[in-house]
Amino acid sequence: MREKYLKLGELLIKEGLITQAELEKAINFQRREGGRLGEIIIKLGLAREEQIIRILGKQLGIPYFTLGAGMLRPAAEQNLENFIPYEFAIKNSVLPLSHTLKSLTVAMTDPLDLILLDNLRKLTGCEINPVIASKSDIFKAIEDFYGKSTMFKEAVRASYDTTTDYMVEMPEVISESEEELSLDKLVARAEEAPVVKLVDLIIRQAINERASDIHIEPFKDRISLRYRIDGKLYEIPPPAKHLHLAIISRVKILAKLDIAEKRLPQDGAIMVKIDERPIDLRVSTIPTIYGEKVVLRILDRSQVVLDLSQLGFEPKQLEELRRAVNSPFGLVLLTGPTGSGKTTTLYAMLSEIKSSTKNILTIEDPVEYKLEGINQVQIKPEIGLNFAAALRSFLRQDPDVMLVGEIRDLETAEICMRSALTGHLVLSTLHTNDAPSAVNRLIDIGVEPYLITPTLLCVVGQRLIRRLCQDCKEAYEPTAEQIAGLKINADLLYKPKGCAKCNHIGYKGRICVVEIMSVNYQLREMISQKASFQKLKETARASGMQTLNESAIKKAEQGITSLEEALSVSLGIE
Numbered sequence: 037m038r039e040k041y042l043k044l045g046e047l048l049i050k051e052g053l054i055t056q057a058e059l060e061k062a063i064n065f066q067r068r069e070g071g072r073l074g075e076i077i078i079k080l081g082l083a084r085e086e087q088i089i090r091i092l093g094k095q096l097g098i099p100y101f102t103l104g105a106g107m108l109r110p111a112a113e114q115n116l117e118n119f120i121p122y123e124f125a126i127k128n129s130v131l132p133l134s135h136t137l138k139s140l141t142v143a144m145t146d147p148l149d150l151i152l153l154d155n156l157r158k159l160t161g162c163e164i165n166p167v168i169a170s171k172s173d174i175f176k177a178i179e180d181f182y183g184k185s186t187m188f189k190e191a192v193r194a195s196y197d198t199t200t201d202y203m204v205e206m207p208e209v210i211s212e213s214e215e216e217l218s219l220d221k222l223v224a225r226a227e228e229a230p231v232v233k234l235v236d237l238i239i240r241q242a243i244n245e246r247a248s249d250i251h252i253e254p255f256k257d258r259i260s261l262r263y264r265i266d267g268k269l270y271e272i273p274p275p276a277k278h279l280h281l282a283i284i285s286r287v288k289i290l291a292k293l294d295i296a297e298k299r300l301p302q303d304g305a306i307m308v309k310i311d312e313r314p315i316d317l318r319v320s321t322i323p324t325i326y327g328e329k330v331v332l333r334i335l336d337r338s339q340v341v342l343d344l345s346q347l348g349f350e351p352k353q354l355e356e357l358r359r360a361v362n363s364p365f366g367l368v369l370l371t372g373p374t375g376s377g378k379t380t381t382l383y384a385m386l387s388e389i390k391s392s393t394k395n396i397l398t399i400e401d402p403v404e405y406k407l408e409g410i411n412q413v414q415i416k417p418e419i420g421l422n423f424a425a426a427l428r429s430f431l432r433q434d435p436d437v438m439l440v441g442e443i444r445d446l447e448t449a450e451i452c453m454r455s456a457l458t459g460h461l462v463l464s465t466l467h468t469n470d471a472p473s474a475v476n477r478l479i480d481i482g483v484e485p486y487l488i489t490p491t492l493l494c495v496v497g498q499r500l501i502r503r504l505c506q507d508c509k510e511a512y513e514p515t516a517e518q519i520a521g522l523k524i525n526a527d528l529l530y531k532p533k534g535c536a537k538c539n540h541i542g543y544k545g546r547i548c549v550v551e552i553m554s555v556n557y558q559l560r561e562m563i564s565q566k567a568s569f570q571k572l573k574e575t576a577r578a579s580g581m582q583t584l585n586e587s588a589i590k591k592a593e594q595g596i597t598s599l600e601e602a603l604s605v606s607l608g609i610e
Contacts, residue, residue: 044088044148047095050095053083053088053091054077054083058080058082061080061082062080074088089170092168098166098167098168101133101168102170103176103177103536104536107169108131108133108143108173108174108177110131114134116132116133116134117181119159120142120160124159126182126311128152129145129171130143130156131143138161138163139162139165140156140160140165141166141167142156142165143166144166145168145170145171176536179244231279234275234283235286235290238250239308243310243336246266246339247265248264249331250262250331250334251264251331252280252283252329252332253324254277254324254327254328255326258274258277259275259279266541266546280327284321284327284328287321287332288304290306291304291306293319293321298323298327299323300323301320302321303318303319303320303321304318305317306332313338315335315337316335316337317332318335319333320332320333337405341380341384342384344357344388347377347548348501348547348591350587352582353550353552353587360494361385361461361463362389365459366462367463367493368461368462368493369464369465369495370382370495370496371465371474372499373499374467375500376498376499376500377498378465381498381548383405383407386398386439389461394436395437396435396436396437396438397413399413399426399430399440400412400413400414400439400441401414401423415441422448423440423442423443427440428451437461437462437463438463439462440462441465442464443466443481445481446482450487453483453491469497470497470573471496471497471551472495472572472576475492475569475572476568476572479566485564486564489564490560492555494554497551499550499584500547500548501547501548501591501597501602501605502543502597503546503547504530504531504542504598504601505535505538505541505542506544508537508542509542510532511528511530511595512530513529514599518599522589524599526592529599530592530595531600549587551587552581553576554581558575558579559572559576588605589602589603
């Protein structure tokens, strides 16, 4: 019996996977940081998860199950979700697989966790028959079983079934002239359990799949439900058409919007918590010819990296940017389309330079993330609080650094320039395709070159590019046709394959590709002469600027992304 209850560290030493010194290192880390020993050993790179799982299974005589082999599929028609609720399963990395008489087979990552085994016995009223599997496999199987395969799909399927209790009888579609509608009934229907459950599941699944936006769109005879994941929209099985009004009303109630107003756009916000993780949802509705469309923007602060060194800058680019943001005064501009990560980069800059010795003020539309130690203001145009008005007030607040969400007009641009001239560091964004275009854009809106020349420190042009899944990417040797006209300095490139960890997409997460135009003496001379965009670009490149296209291709050479993704993101911006 003693062999069965050997501690994990002893098992790994016995199998020669780690040494006694490495075990002590992991234990010391555990004392400082907390957490499970197996996860710490994996985190420190002392052993791989699969090695630990196999050794445990072998030593304890417990079967080793894998997702790829189809072994982590809970038995159908046994109501296993009633034995172990979703919240308990995800928190403890356990998955019920089958139930026989008083025995419940459960996949676990740590069958030596006697406290968890005892909790499972009390929770289920069954004897626990453990099998062992990796944490990543169990998490994916949990989502398939509770999230997509069971709860979400059942709720969606039930929305089409007119014979079940899930059916919500909605009012007939009324014409614009028939505006009388019982709001009491609409609220009651929106608060019915099936609709509440369906909306909750739509939001939960989107967050679990790392979506940035949820689109709920009405069409003539159907609803479209789409998630934006890593910048791409993906279709999700939608609810039935007759639930559209109830779903929209439920979202409006959560966002504290006017459910009676369907003719005008509305904006609101929802705060949710998942696993004690606060997540902000920004809600926007617009009227379409078939009803209201809703988009929910998901702002998960725990997933945002506010560290310049982890955003994707090359070492030389990072050095240039840090030199600019640590200047005592001047203007730093970020350019790029909507959704290119400009706000995240701005926040990372502030995190880099914030200290108790600096007074930092921001004016944003809207404030996306709350930053500790920084004074953030949200514009309110309806009462006259716009960017320009806020900036004028900021100058009386003894600022060291000011962040302006966007330069939209001449007044805001001129105040930014004059603030930079009078000893303040100003950070802002501008909508242009690349860095050199920013100068011409400022001149186009009316800023005089004599204001730009002494103030502009650098312009950062930015895009977001999808990362290849590091667990399944495939190497290949490109043909001459594939790299024709490209300067590729790598013998091997990588392409997406797709696996359970990336939801079979082949990509997981995104990273910045940037070009940084540092304004030197030659560029200042050209700006003062109102040089063309092309001449500014040629001069910047001669000074060592790496273009967006070159930056994207470098990420492909490094195996971070695919060549196709690099070219699609940087196409037309060379």
